[in-house]
Amino acid sequence: MIKSILSLKNVNLSFGGIKAVQDVSFEIHENELLGLIGPNGAGKTTVFNIISGFYKADTGSIDLGDVCLLKLAPDQVNKVGIARTFQNIRLFGNLSVVENVIFALQQKIDHSWFHSLFRTKKYLDIEATLRTRALSLLKIFSLDQLADTPSKSLPYGLQRKLEIVRALASDPKLLILDEPAAGMNHSETEDLKKLIQFIKTEFKLTVLLIEHDMKLVMNICDRIVVLNRGEKIAEGIPAEIKANKQVIEAYLGKRS
Amino acid sequence: MQEFLQHTLNGLSTGSIYALVALGYTMVYGILQMINFAHSEIYMLGAFAVYYVARFFGLNTPSTLNFIIGLLSAIVACGLVGFAVERFAYKPLRKTDKLNVLITAIGVSILFQFGGQIIFGADPKSFPDLIENTELFNFLEIPFNVVDLLIYGVTFASLIALTYLVNYTQRGRAMRAVSTKPDAAKLMGINNDSIISFTFVVGSVLAGIGAFLVATKYPKIDPMMGARIGMGAFVAAVFGGIGNLPGAVLGGYLLGLGECYLIGYGASTFREALSFFILILILLVKPNGLLGKTAKEKI
Amino acid sequence: MSLKSKIIFLVCFVGLGIALNFFLNSYIQALAISFMINSIMAMSLNFITGVANQFSLGSAGFVAVGAYTSAVLTKEVFNDQWYFIPLTALIGACVAAFAGYLVSLPSFKLKGDYLAIVTLGFAEIVRVIFLNWNHVGGPRGYNAIVKWPNFTMAYLFTGAAVLITLYVLYSLKISWFGRNLWALNEDEIAAEVMGTPIAKNKRTAFLISSFFGGLAGGFYAHNMGYISPGSFGFLLSVQVLIITVLGGLGSISGSIIASIILTVLPELLRSLPTKVDVRMIVFPILLILMMIVRPEGLFGKKEIWTFFKKEGGS
Incomplete structure (x- = not known):
């Protein structure tokens, strides 16, 4: 069925x-x-x-x-x-490629103010995991080489691609x-x-x-x-x- | 009843001034989407221009000619200052972040306020007597004087002139075009920079007229006089719907009346907070003002 | 920082306080404290305006709430004992944070200029309330507020407050929350679609910023020993704004450097023969020139220490 x-x-x-x-x-x-x-x-x-x-x-x-x-x-x-993209691309232009993805990933995590404020090991681990996950997702779409460039400096086609990757990141x-x-x-x-x-x-x-x-x-x-x-x-x-x-x-x- | 009528009359003349000054805020906002914080200081400079012109030419006798000379010097001075502020402080920032322009505007405003205190002196100055303030008639023991008539009359005439300018002339059409779609206007061959300049000049001239009328009615002027009226006038513009000319006039009169009733019925110490209170209320209930249009961002 | 360098830093910090008590004259001491208070105010504004991109002209309002709360509490609850000052300043900060939260409720939809006017309006309303509130002195102000017993105490506590403010706001700036705020001010709609509630983030940012504004207010009250509604007018907000802009919107540590400059600079001009506050001439000229020549401020969005580190360091 x-x-x-x-x-x-x-x-x-x-x-x-x-x-x-x-x-x-x-x-x-x-x-x-x-x-x-x-x-x-x-x-x-x-x-x-x-x-x-x-x-x-x-x-x-x-x-x-x-x-x-x-x-x-x-x-x-x-x-x-539900995740979506936009007709006129809406990336966070001044954030780097990987940060665009991390941003989407971090919405699924319950952050603790305590841990983030005192930068505990737990917090730093979470941050590191987010970055690793973002990079491996970017790698699938061969965007990992560009991870630290600001997303607004990508060519048009890659911006489209990144927007889709960002949407995928929110699972x-x-x-x-x-x-x-x-x-x-x-x-x-x-x-x-x-x-x-x-x-x-x-x-x-x-x-x-x-x-x-x-x-x-x-x-x-x-x-x-x-x-x-x-x-x-x-x-x-x-x-x-x-x-x-x-x-x-x-x-x-x-x-x- | 008599008391109420008195407050209403006061409210209408205060409202006239708010309306004139609010128009300048709303026009500039309409065309550049910025709050011209320096607008109230242009208003203040208008009053001082008349003061110095009168002193220079020794005009201190009331006559129709002197009144007109006074009015014209406020108009010319404010037009020039408005032009200069736009040209030298705002225009270089046209392409940058809007926040920068706003911060610059605050800077210009403070500079004029305190520069004025150094150059003109911080103490109030007596504004020259340029028109005989005789009583025209008396209703319920409330005097109606020449100056009152002039405030209503000149304001009314200015509004008519502005309406004509904006709606029925080539330049007015260009102004409206630039404020709705600046890029399209440019493609249609309009010189945006000159229209923006012109808008500043017109707004400043209206502020000058307002300042001259206020100083004629309450003949004490000081460098902080703009700061006292500026925020109220801006709130009036937001109240009516920013960018909307009739809205600014309506907002100006409503705020003027509101303040005068508040003062009249014994809550004068809260006067300064009233405009902001109204503002926050409007933004909660009707964020686009009384006559403003809603604009939704395209997704 | 390693544990060792932390201890060294702490010893230096305390030692300096004790030493300066003997080596500086009281004029310089007063300047030092006022620079510290200014930098807390500026960092607080920097967080809401530089990091969260919410343009606020209402610093004075939050400072006033903190100052009055702390001043009244020490006098009426804690019998003018100076060692309660940190506690009352903290309570003042909480009250200010609550006020900030209230302001943010109607304003989350507003952007740029409108928000600036609403926050300005909030500060004016606060001032008018204190002006009409006779219990706290009305227009005459609130007198004989308990002060620090000596410079060392003032220095240690105010300095600690500066360091805590810097640490907290910087940690938040580089945390997930800072990333949320950054994304929000890049593109609100996209951020919302990706799962960030706009209003909640903005409210939280306001809450945090006004907390530190209120904290600065508490220290201000106990440093001056006297406050009045007149001390918390629009000009205070503008001064704080100028410091923040000079340091760089988004650079928390930049605000500290800028407050040193802008606290010392006007003192050098004090000898000029005029009755008018010279600061109010120098500051706006500086502000206008900055906007034309270097609108991003001294440090832009970067923190001072990033300039000393090599490329690629974390």
Whole structure:
């Protein structure tokens, strides 16, 4: 039986009378790569922001396993197991590459003020472990050579990569990628494709991907959900979506 | 009833001054997103400019001409100082962290306050009598004088002029463009630096008008007079919604009235804390002020 | 530091206190204590503004709360016994920390200028409350506060407070908490998404900073023997800000160096023939020039000792 990990049911959100998201329901199954697509202004990013806790849905429900996400703030959403990246990369630019990762790792640890203040052995051990863990994670993505450079001085493609690594560091059940191919050229997109497939299998993750690049989505997604004007208009495997009349209309306009 | 009316009238004239000064804060904030701490000192310098001009030309008899000369010298002096402060203290920092500009502004403000105490002397000076303050009429034993009329009249005229400038002229359109989208404005061929300069000058001129009116009504001026009104005026701007011109005027009048009722009904020692109290209350309840728009960061 | 160097340091610290009691004249002694108190205030501001990037103009408010609390307690509870000063100063610091926590409640959403104004407003409100509170002297101030019995005691306790402040704030700066704050001021949204509660971190930072502000206040009261609402105006906050900026926002130890400079410098100018406080001319000029020439301050975000260590040291 297919186990669902995240389920949205009848989610609605309007901004001052404009319905940004209307009655959207879909499920993400464990270990799948679900693509969320739609033309500009379809409400993709809004759905993302509802899931990650920045917007509160007016009605409907969102559950991660048994946990209801509706009332959680973004930091709590992360704690229950959802990590995300951003369309316009949001790294901590002046922190070094490894510190970006350590920051994500340390959120999972209960720190003691006493030990940190007196810099006890226990505290120093924890710090050392965090760094080792961060470095070994970076090594998997061959970023370990750059560990101590400030993250803002990385080239664009590597910044994307680091943002994904940082999200992985918070040990999520579900990873949400918000237009990771934005601003990438052909060969960078190819690398990204491999990267996504790699983390999906290697970390046994469920991935939700918002993307504009149709080729990428059709290539790597297991299933696809299509939004248009805040409503879900289609759901299915890539081949079905390609043939779906409504989807073609949404993207190309009605043929008259 | 009579007492209430008196406090209301006082509140309206205090409010007029707050409104004029608050406009300068709000305009600069709208265009540069910085609190121009030195604005209140530009206001103070306006009053001293009139004092020295009057002394230099020996103007000490009340007449309409002298009044106009006084008003014009406040306007010119404040415009020049506003221009200079922006050009020499803030402009070099345009590209750096906003915190640096804010710290500089505090520095300029303190420098003017204490530099003023050295140059002008710390003791209050008598402001020259430039207009005959005769009683126009009397309502419920409350006198309504020429100076009151002038405060309302000049404030009103200034607001009309500003509204016209901002809404119906080429420069006003450019000002609005720069304050909403500076980068786009630059691409459309607007010279942002000159518009920012111009905004400072206009704001400073309004402060100068305010200072001149205050000094005409309460003819004692000293280098700390700006510090006393500055924070209140800034709070008025936040109250109305920072960056919003009608908001600053509304905030100014509401704060002026509030303070005068507070003083009138016997809580004068708390006057200084009132504006901040209001401020904290607004930020809790309606952080964008009465007429301000909400802006959400794009994620 | 090894145990041996710790002991040597302690002996030097105490020995210096006893020696200076005989070798310095009382004018220099007073300057030394006031430099120490200034540096506690500056380090406290540095933590909230330099490390946590929360621009505060309310130092004077926290200092005032600490000063009044400690002064009133020694007089009314502890019978003017000087050896209770460390205890009362600590209680004052706790009360100030509580005040800081209250201020942070509405302000966690505010950034930059707005926060500056709210903290400034808080300090003004505190001042007006003391101004209207007759039990503590109202505008006349609070008199005859118990002082340290001699310079050595003043030096030892105030100096210890400086060292503790430096140690605690520096440890926090380089700890996980400091990393949280740093990430927060790089990108709040990203930090939140990665699992850090914004408000909680900011509140904690405020609490810690105002604790040390209050501590400085306690020492200030017992050093002066007299406090009044006038001592805790906006200008005090500005002075503390100037010290902090000069030392470098983010460099805790830089604040100590800067307070030496800014405590001594105005004394050299004291002979100038003017009634106006010369500091208030020199400081703002220094501040404006700094912003243009070296906005990061003397030490930037670095601590002094990093300049003596070789590259790659920890």
